[in-house]
Structures are given as C-alpha cells and as structure tokens.
Amino acid sequence: xxxxxxxxxxxxxxxxxxxxxxxxxxxxxxxxxxxxxxxxxxxxxxxxxxxxxxxxxxxxxxxxxxxxxxxxxxxxxxxxxxxxxxxxxxxxxxxxxxxxxxxxxxxxxxxxxxxxx
Amino acid sequence: xxxxxxxxxxxxxxxxxxxxxxxxxxxxxxxxxxxxxxxxxxxxxxxxxxxxxxxxxxxxxxxxxxxxxxxxxxxxxxxxxxxxxxxxxxxxxxxxxxxxxxxxxxxxxxxxxxxxxxxxxxxxxxxxxxxxxxx
Numbered sequence: 209x210x211x212x213x214x215x216x217x218x219x220x221x222x223x224x225x226x227x228x229x230x231x232x233x234x235x236x237x238x239x240x241x242x243x244x245x246x247x248x249x250x251x252x253x254x255x256x257x258x259x260x261x262x263x264x265x266x267x268x269x270x271x272x273x274x275x276x277x278x279x280x281x282x283x284x285x286x287x288x289x290x291x292x293x294x295x296x297x298x299x300x301x302x303x304x305x306x307x308x309x310x311x312x313x314x315x316x317x318x319x320x321x322x323x324x325x
Numbered sequence: 326x327x328x329x330x331x332x333x334x335x336x337x338x339x340x341x342x343x344x345x346x347x348x349x350x351x352x353x354x355x356x357x358x359x360x361x362x363x364x365x366x367x368x369x370x371x372x373x374x375x376x377x378x379x380x381x382x383x384x385x386x387x388x389x390x391x392x393x394x395x396x397x398x399x400x401x402x403x404x405x406x407x408x409x410x411x412x413x414x415x416x417x418x419x420x421x422x423x424x425x426x427x428x429x430x431x432x433x434x435x436x437x438x439x440x441x442x443x444x445x446x447x448x449x450x451x452x453x454x455x456x457x458x459x460x
Contacts, residue, residue: 231362238369245373249380255387289362298358300424302346305368309417312372316379316410323386323402 232289243275267318274311353428371416378409408445
C-alpha cells in the first residue's frame with residue numbers, strides 16, 4: 209500500500225492517467241510544441257511569396273496539413289497513452305514519428321530548392 | 326528514470342501491432358509504456374532542434390539580403406537546411422534504434438546525431454564569424 213499522499217492513488221477510478229509522472233500529458237504537449245515549431249519554421253518561407261508564390265504555398269500547405277493531422281489526433285493520442293500505461297503495454301506510434309520526420313526532410317529539401325532557384 | 330514497477334507484458338507476437346510496426350521493430354517484447362513515451366518525447370525534442378535549424382536556414386535566405394553577400398548567404402542557408410534535414414532523418418533512425426533496444430532489453434545506442442549537430446553548428450558559426458571578421 210502506498211502511504212505517500214502525493215503518490216497514493218486517488219479514490220474512485222484513480223488519477224486521470226494512472227501515472228504520477230504525467231507521461232501522457234507531457235507527450236501530448238511535446239507533440240503540440242512540435243506542431244507550433246513546424247508551422248513557425250515554414251511560415252518564414254512565406255517571405256518568398258512575391259517571387260515563388262505557388263511553390264511556397266505548397267510548402268506551407270504540407271506543414272499545415274501535417275500540423276492539422278497531429279492536432280486532430282491529439283485526443284486519440286492522449287487516450288491511447290493513458291490506456292497503454294493502465295494496461296502496461298503500448299505500441300509505439302511508428303506512423304506519426306515517420307510522417308513527422310518525413311515532413312521535416314521534405315520541408316528542408318523544398319527550402320534548398322527555393323534557395324538555389 | 327526509475328525502474329519500471331509494472332509487470333513486463335507477456336512475450337510473443339502481438340496482433341494489436343500494425344504490420345508497419347511489426348516490420349520495423351521485429352522481435353522482443355513491448356517495453357514499459359513510459360519508456361516508449363519517453364523515447365517519443367526525445368524524438369520530438371530532436372525534431373524541434375532540426376526544425377530550429379531549418380527555420381534558421383530559411384530565415385538566413387529570407388531576411389539577411391542586406392547583411393551577407395549572396396554566395397555566403399546561400400551557402401549558409403543551404404548548410405543549415407541540409408543539417409536540419411540530416412538531423413530530421415537521423416532523429417527518426419535514432420527513435421527506431423532506441424525502441425529496438427528497449428524491446429530487446431539492450432543498452433541504448435549512442436546518439437550519433439549529437440556530434441553531427443555540434444559539428445554542423447560549429448561550422449555554421451565559423452562561417453558567420455569569418456564573414457564578420459573579414460568584412
């Protein structure tokens with residue numbers, strides 16, 4: 209039995225995520241920060257709209273779509289983490305990791321194309 | 326991080342995993358969920374670092390027209406963008422390697438992207454210093 213009141217389970221259903229380390233919340237916030245950084249990084253390229261309008265908008269569209277996708281699945285992601293910690297078993301989110309890394313590589317490649325054009 | 330208190334999951338293949346995950350991370354057992362989440366956050370921290378480099382590369386080209394001569398500006402911008410791309414791809418590889426190590430209970434791999442980041446930033450800084458001193 210856990211005697212420490214700070215880490216003892218709450219009455220009823222227990223704490224929201226069953227994890228005093230708040231891992232699901234920290235992970236969801238980390239995804240949120242990443243979306244903000246992604247949008248901010250690509251928004252800088254909007255400076256080139258007068259010269260390369262369609263190309264820049266395509267680049268910005270890619271990151272906005274990726275960011276929207278991540279934000280739209282945040283609730284599902286949080287729930288999945290909570291259930292995973294409760295069950296002691298969580299499958300890694302391979303698709304989200306590779307999609308995000310891929311979007312960053314493409315953003316960089318389009319940036320190089322813009323700089324050298 | 327403390328030693329996991331939850332019991333290890335039962336061994337054997339898991340039907341809940343996607344075929345993509347099964348192919349990339351074969352064998353082993355699911356680690357403590359908190360370690361999987363910590364690995365994910367570490368990946369995201371690396372991705373944000375690479376995004377900062379990408380943003381820097383874009384900003385150098387977009388906003389320093391009056392500061393740097395054109396070849397330096399383009400070179401610096403491409404250097405930062407390439408470093409950001411390498412780091413993005415490297416962070417996904419690192420995430421996969423760490424996850425594989427967690428699954429098979431092996432020691433975590435050394436982060437090769439760490440020295441890469443340090444060397445790349447040092448080169449970029451050296452270029453800027455050289456331009457400022459020689460200008």
